Amino acid sequence: MTAEHICDLLKHRGMIDQAQADSILDEARSTGDSTVHILKNFGLIQHENDLYQVVAEELAAPFNDLRQFDPPKALLEMIPANLVRLHGALPVHLDELGLHVALIDPFNPQTLEDLRFATGKDLNLVIARPERIEELINDLYGAGTEELGDILSQIDGGDPNNPKDLENEANSAPIVRYVDLVLFQAIKERASDIHFEPFELEFKIRYRVDGSLLEIAPPPARLASTIISRIKVMANLNIAERRLPQDGRIMKTIAGRSVDMRVSTLPTIHGESVVLRVLDRQSANLDLSNLGMPKFIYDFITEVIVKPNGIFIVCGPTGSGKTTTLYAALIELGAGFHPEMTGRENIKLNGSILGLTKKEITDATDEIMRRDPNKSEIDAEAEFLTNQTQNEGLNL
Numbered sequence: 001m002t003a004e005h006i007c008d009l010l011k012h013r014g015m016i017d018q019a020q021a022d023s024i025l026d027e028a029r030s031t032g033d034s035t036v037h038i039l040k041n042f043g044l045i046q047h048e049n050d051l052y053q054v055v056a057e058e059l060a061a062p063f064n065d066l067r068q069f070d071p072p073k074a075l076l077e078m079i080p081a082n083l084v085r086l087h088g089a090l091p092v093h094l095d096e097l098g099l100h101v102a103l104i105d106p107f108n109p110q111t112l113e114d115l116r117f118a119t120g121k122d123l124n125l126v127i128a129r130p131e132r133i134e135e136l137i138n139d140l141y142g143a144g145t146e147e148l149g150d151i152l153s154q155i156d157g158g159d160p161n162n163p164k165d166l167e168n169e170a171n172s173a174p175i176v177r178y179v180d181l182v183l184f185q186a187i188k189e190r191a192s193d194i195h196f197e198p199f200e201l202e203f204k205i206r207y208r209v210d211g212s213l214l215e216i217a218p219p220p221a222r223l224a225s226t227i228i229s230r231i232k233v234m235a236n237l238n239i240a241e242r243r244l245p246q247d248g249r250i251m252k253t254i255a256g257r258s259v260d261m262r263v264s265t266l267p268t269i270h271g272e273s274v275v276l277r278v279l280d281r282q283s284a285n286l287d288l289s290n291l292g293m294p295k296f297i298y299d300f301i302t303e304v305i306v307k308p309n310g311i312f313i314v315c316g317p318t319g320s321g322k323t324t325t326l327y328a329a330l331i332e333l334g335a336g337f338h339p340e341m342t343g344r345e346n347i348k349l350n351g352s353i354l355g356l357t358k359k360e361i362t363d364a365t366d367e368i369m370r371r372d373p374n375k376s377e378i379d380a381e382a383e384f385l386t387n388q389t390q391n392e393g394l395n396l
Contacts, residue, residue: 098122198271
């Protein structure tokens with residue numbers, strides 16, 4: 001339940017105006033404080049339950065404070081533990097209408113659809129405090145996760161030479177649960193990227209955490225094609241194309257957090273290798289003063305970005321924070337008051353909060369320059385830009 005969602009809801013109901021919404025969002029970005037606490041400090045609500053009552057009314061769902069919640073074991077078993085943690089979903093009660101579920105992020109309609117598909121049950125939304133839901137999930141289901149081996153034993157694996165068979169297997173419940181659990185564990189470990197790598201006799205899955213690759217228990221090599229196909233289905237890629245590289249994107253809510261994953265496939269001698277670049281929009285701090293840079297660098301950047309013309313180039317290896325730094329610089333300038341544009345293959349962080357225009361990088365530079373923007377951001381690997389585009393776009 002993000003600050004943007006809550007502000008949009010309160011504006012829609014006439015409880016705040018645009019100026020108040022901007023103040024709330026600025027406070028949330030600069031302090032990292034919870035939206036509920038900010039609303040209380042601004043005098044807009046008296047108690048945190050007041051906000052969730054409004055959310056319940058807007059979504060036409062009942063509110064439950066879950067204060068005296070003591071569910072039977074049979075109720076808890078209606079949703080597998082890994083799905084509960086993955087989606088931040090807690091079963092509350094069962095009646096003739098179906099299973100009633102409290103979600104950490106009730107604004108994401110895809111969560112209920114995913115759970116309906118995975119469980120085969122009719123589900124109804126219940127509104128509760130996200131902190132209380134998370135607390136009960138940890139208490140009732142434990143902090144651990146379902147054993148990957150238990151799920152792997154249920155996966156048959158499809159014929160790697162039959163695209164239709166692979167697609168059917170990629171959409172089967174066990175493989176969906178397995179890949180979701182792998183992603184959940186990666187996000188829980190705060191991984192920056194996830195590698196699925198086929199070798200001659202094995203198939204490895206590794207997370208990069210703080211620059212180091214950590215390997216999890218490998219699945220059987222025969223399941224490599226099925227696992228890769230599942231990821232390609234999630235990223236809307238062509239599962240039948242295995243000879244050419246492909247790029248895609250997965251947007252998923254994991255434990256109530258909106259996470260974007262950029263997907264890149266690469267053919268190798270032993271099969272397709274896939275890398276998922278994890279971009280957690282809620283953990284991305286887009287305040288320039290809070291990025292942890294030395295004071296003399298911060299002073300230099302703030303001095304450079306306000307100059308009326310010139311090029312500010314940010315260089316560094318993958319994952320070093322180039323995009324975060326550039327977006328934070330645009331926010332520092334005040335994105336709402338400049339005709340700023342960005343040229344990207346795809347917007348990595350939450351570009352929507354900046355009001356930026358997305359353009360394909362191959363033709364963005366020339367088009368952006370024609371529009372004479374006050375500020376523009378060109379963010380891409382150097383080899384992606386042709387010499388012609390570089391010469392035309394950067395010849396200011």
